[in-house]
Amino acid sequence: MNCYLCFSPIVPEVNWTNFLLPVIEKKICRTCEEELEELPAERCPMCSRPGEGLCGDCARWEETLPGVLDQNDSVFTYNAFAKELVAKWKYRGDYVALEALETFIKEKWNVLNRDDYLTVCVPLSSERERERGFNQSEKIIEMVGKEPAYLFKRIHGEKQSKRNRRARLEAENPFSVVKLVDQPVIIVDDIYTTGRTIRHMASLLKENGCPEVRSFTIFR
Ligand SMILES: [Zn+2]
Numbered sequence: 001m002n003c004y005l006c007f008s009p010i011v012p013e014v015n016w017t018n019f020l021l022p023v024i025e026k027k028i029c030r031t032c033e034e035e036l037e038e039l040p041a042e043r044c045p046m047c048s049r050p051g052e053g054l055c056g057d058c059a060r061w062e063e064t065l066p067g068v069l070d071q072n073d074s075v076f077t078y079n080a081f082a083k084e085l086v087a088k089w090k091y092r093g094d095y096v097a098l099e100a101l102e103t104f105i106k107e108k109w110n111v112l113n114r115d116d117y118l119t120v121c122v123p124l125s126s127e128r129e130r131e132r133g134f135n136q137s138e139k140i141i142e143m144v145g146k147e148p149a150y151l152f153k154r155i156h157g158e159k160q161s162k163r164n165r166r167a168r169l170e171a172e173n174p175f176s177v178v179k180l181v182d183q184p185v186i187i188v189d190d191i192y193t194t195g196r197t198i199r200h201m202a203s204l205l206k207e208n209g210c211p212e213v214r215s216f217t218i219f220r
Pocket residue numbers: 003004005006007008028029030031032033
């Protein structure tokens with residue numbers, strides 16, 4: 001078995017404490033695993049960004065779209081290694097890079113214990129989905145053993161949003177609701193960066209009577 005990321009061989013570690021336990025198949029080698037950084041204990045209470053107290057992004061969002069997101073949880077810090085990884089599936093359609101993280105995603109999901117929530121998929125534009133060959137949000141939901149709920153469609157493509165970035169970021173909602181729900185939901189995606197995607201989806205859900213909106217991403 002070779003590492004999904006760097007292709008070097010993975011040597012299973014057998015010792016006196018685990019030799020009777022079922023083998024958890026690791027998809028990445030120890031060197032790659034060490035590059036993945038767990039989130040520190042000190043992080044934003046709302047979005048999990050590393051640092052002390054409510055972060056600047058959340059403070060700004062709480063002015064423009066107050067109270068829409070209850071909490072974001074993530075698995076790892078978005079460090080330089082993570083950036084490379086995300087680029088593999090975002091721009092090169094490399095599904096294996098995403099699959100490599102499956103064990104860690106499942107572990108975190110199980111610890112959070114969010115199986116009772118409706119797992120909401122983030123739609124891609126049809127152009128983007130064709131380029132990539134898959135929707136990362138849908139794949140992550142399937143990895144944790146849940147059914148993706150399709151509650152939104154995109155009004156604008158992703159590329160358009162690069163113009164006047166900051167202004168658009170806060171003002172225009174790129175989504176519209178196609179299905180209403182009145183139960184707690186968790187929006188699932190690969191990364192929480194500016195919070196734009198998740199906050200805009202969350203605001204539509206809350207406006208339409210959804211009682212609780214959380215999110216779960218691999219990186220923050
Ligand atoms: Zn490796």
